[in-house]
Amino acid sequence: xxxxxxxxxxxxxxxxxxxxxxxxxxxxxxxxxxxxxxxxxxxxxxxxxxxxxxxxxxxxxxxxxxxxxxxxxxxxxxxxxxxxxxxxxxxxxxxxxxxxxxxxxxxxxxxxxxxxxxxxxxxxxxxxxxxxxxxxxxxxxxxxxxxxxxxxxxxxxxxxxxxxxxxxxxxxxxxxxxxxxxxxxxxxxxxxxxxxxxxxxxxxxxxxxxxxxxxxxxxxxx
Numbered sequence: 001x002x003x004x005x006x007x008x009x010x011x012x013x014x015x016x017x018x019x020x021x022x023x024x025x026x027x028x029x030x031x032x033x034x035x036x037x038x039x040x041x042x043x044x045x046x047x048x049x050x051x052x053x054x055x056x057x058x059x060x061x062x063x064x065x066x067x068x069x070x071x072x073x074x075x076x077x078x079x080x081x082x083x084x085x086x087x088x089x090x091x092x093x094x095x096x097x098x099x100x101x102x103x104x105x106x107x108x109x110x111x112x113x114x115x116x117x118x119x120x121x122x123x124x125x126x127x128x129x130x131x132x133x134x135x136x137x138x139x140x141x142x143x144x145x146x147x148x149x150x151x152x153x154x155x156x157x158x159x160x161x162x163x164x165x166x167x168x169x170x171x172x173x174x175x176x177x178x179x180x181x182x183x184x185x186x187x188x189x190x191x192x193x194x195x196x197x198x199x200x201x202x203x204x205x206x207x208x209x210x211x212x213x214x215x216x217x218x219x220x221x222x
Contacts, residue, residue: 027056
């Protein structure tokens, strides 16, 4: 079993309208596919989290041919969720992607990140099938492989990189208001709760913060 961390860049002329909306539209800063499943109407139901202009997005979404139904829910200003039923056969490229995934029994781990005309994802499957997927994808998609591995199939979890003590320190700091603006607690307050020296508490927090920032910015550094 292997996984590939990849970036897929479709030919703009062949890209599905939904992809263009998610990855290239000025209405979207970034979109993430959170989960998906096959529906009972020969389609795929997809849940997206989107950062961008909700009104402009909804206006464009109504014109996307492969989306047969959609529900948009606001979270806060500039962020919203989209539950969409998509018919892959409405677009040749979309259909080719799903045909390859189904034929080779590959799993696409979420989130899939859409930004700057590209989709960033992790694909898992049997070693020979993962390799075959690169050859079987439609020629209109350019795929760059950033990482190949045999471990680390789990979804990316920022907090998973922290040690138990670092996680505890961050949770204590959050509870005390250390990360509020302005701060409501100091290193000394965190250290008191942890039962350690202030310098030790500071070290735990700094290491945790560094890990979280690196994990959060992985896609940006590609």
